[in-house]
Amino acid sequence: MSESDWSVDRISNDGAYAPGNLMVMCVKANRAKGAKGYRDVIQLASGSMQGAGFGPSKREWARLACVMVGAANLTGAGPTLLPLLT
Numbered sequence: 001m002s003e004s005d006w007s008v009d010r011i012s013n014d015g016a017y018a019p020g021n022l023m024v025m026c027v028k029a030n031r032a033k034g035a036k037g038y039r040d041v042i043q044l045a046s047g048s049m050q051g052a053g054f055g056p057s058k059r060e061w062a063r064l065a066c067v068m069v070g071a072a073n074l075t076g077a078g079p080t081l082l083p084l085l086t
Contacts, residue, residue, distance in 0.1 A: 003028035011071035013037065021071050029064065038068045 007030045008022055014037075015021040025033075033041070045061035 001027055003031075009033065011068050015071065023067055025064075029060070033064065038065065038071075041065045041068055 003026060005027050006024050007027050008017075008024055009030045010017060011021050011023050013035050036044075041061055042065050045058050045065050047058055
C-alpha cells in the first residue's frame, strides 16, 4: 500500500466506525495520526508537541484538527481554528 493510497479512519478513536466519525485520508496521514486525539493534533498544529511523519508543515496538522473538532465533542472550544488552509 502506497502512502498516497486512501484509507478510512475514525475521527475520534474513542468512537465506533460509524457515520459522523469517519473520514477518508491518505495512508501517510492515517499512520501519522495513529491513536492521537484532537488535543494531541492541536498541540502538533501549534508546534507545542513534537511529531514526525506528517510532513514538514504544521498546516497539515491544523487541517486535520479542523476535521476532528466536531467529533471531539468539546464544550467551549471557541473559534480558534483557521479555515482548512486549502
